[in-house]
Amino acid sequence: MRNFFIDKLIKNTKKNNKNFLIVGDLGYNVIEGFAKKFPKNFLNVGVAEQNMAGLAAGIASEGYRVFIYSIANFPTFRCAEQIRNDIDYHNLSVNVISVGSGFSYGNLGYSHHAIQDYGLIRMFPNFAIHSPGDISELNGCLEYIFASNHPNYLRLDKSKYNQNEFRKINLKPGKLIKKLSYKKNNNKTILMTGACHNLLNKLKKIDEFKDYDINSLPIWGSKYKKKLNKFFEKYKKVITLEDHVLDSGFGTWALESNLNLKKSQIDCIAYDNLNIKVAGNKLYLEDLSLKNNYYYKKIKNL
């Protein structure tokens, strides 16, 4: 996903010299192509994320579309107040790119687990959250970002994706992508966001999900809750799926979106909010964080 992002950014910058990429001394073997092609539109600010975010706001205030790129929690929590006050409050065109969603960086430890980032970013009213699950969705997210003039948060999974699976889709906040339709007028669905395909494949083995549609929502955020009104009219039973903790995550966002409608019954599959103190790869840590989940326990019993 990282390479797809950079390639797409390079292509867009050839047409638009107002793109500006800032990295926080990260992006080895990914960002070099951009830096070489557009040295006047590129900066490595060093290991200094507060400055990176504030500086990005300053450059954006001069009419640029700025991308700040780092991994995990560094471009979000480390500079949370700069994002809140300088970027979001002034509604500047700064796009926060975080690589390594969920447990992508597995055994690098808790500092590198981006599992609470939705909770932070979805508090900011001007931000759209982009959590693409594959490169087709990523492409749609980037097309939207390149045309937008508000702040965006793009969360990139570290997995490699098969380019052959690419198909062009147009995306905007609240637009659902139907991944699987079990039957016409079905009123049960899994609603997922982000890179949780492994988890989805496990869930599909549970009998009660066999007749569920599968929908994906790649772009969402604080101000887009009403966009799901029709969706909740249609689906009476919704199971949300994400690679993030339950607290202030995607599932609870869906619950909040349904609050005034009370149309759907929503259950969430999301991580327990644990301080993980052991090493482990993505699958291991996911298993650890979901072992108490009602539905996940059913997988374990299969």
Place this chain on the structure above:
Amino acid sequence: MSLKNFKSISKKLRIICVELAYKSSSSHIGSSLSIIDILTVLYFEVLNIKPKNPNYKNRDKFILSKGHACLAQYTVLYKAGFFDKKMLDTFGKNNSKLMTHISSEVPGVELSTGSLGHGLPFATGIAYINKILKKKIKIFVLISDGELNEGSNWEAIQFASHHKLSNLNILIDQNNEQSLGPTNKIINLEKLIDKFKCYNLDVCETDGHNYTNILKSLKRTSNNKTKVTIFKTIKGKGVSFMENKTLWHYKSPSYYEYSLALKEII
């Protein structure tokens, strides 16, 4: 503009500041009085701005990072003609754009601040991109000495030094007072000038209430170096019972105190 005029303007601005602090029951009057003289010279002699066209493309930029001293900037913007007295008089009132920390909703204000350590990184971004674009605008950012406790400033200072941002002017209001007392009792800044010299910046120290010195320091040029001016100031300057008193970081003047202050300033 003559020194006499600077003195006359800043006297009027002090009067308005004290009056508005009293009428709005707002705090931070000491911080505003500390920087009135610097802002008077900056706005009336240094900045390339068009008050009737606040977003004029090639304007110089001023960012008040110590946003709690907003009364000083609001009053100087009013006096320069960015907006009228009617608007200024709404300061701190319900539904007013003039919040009691500086607000970019107000004509002439580039950035809303209030939490410390935000102005310098933002100003650094503007300075960097304008250097790349070879635009001749100047960027000024005013921060307080207490604000230098914030690490984000030092991140930006390292960056400005590395990239030789000669269009960036960092103005430091060194009144030796911060929120809970004297700076040397809280986080001692020691010889501040030496700290900046270590970063290979063009640093000077001067009296922040002497118009000749202020003007000279703000107009100095320097090739390939960010300029830092440490203004030695007095918190609450111009009102004897407010000077160098921590209390006036918080207190708004009573009617009696307001009357006393006016007598002193006039």
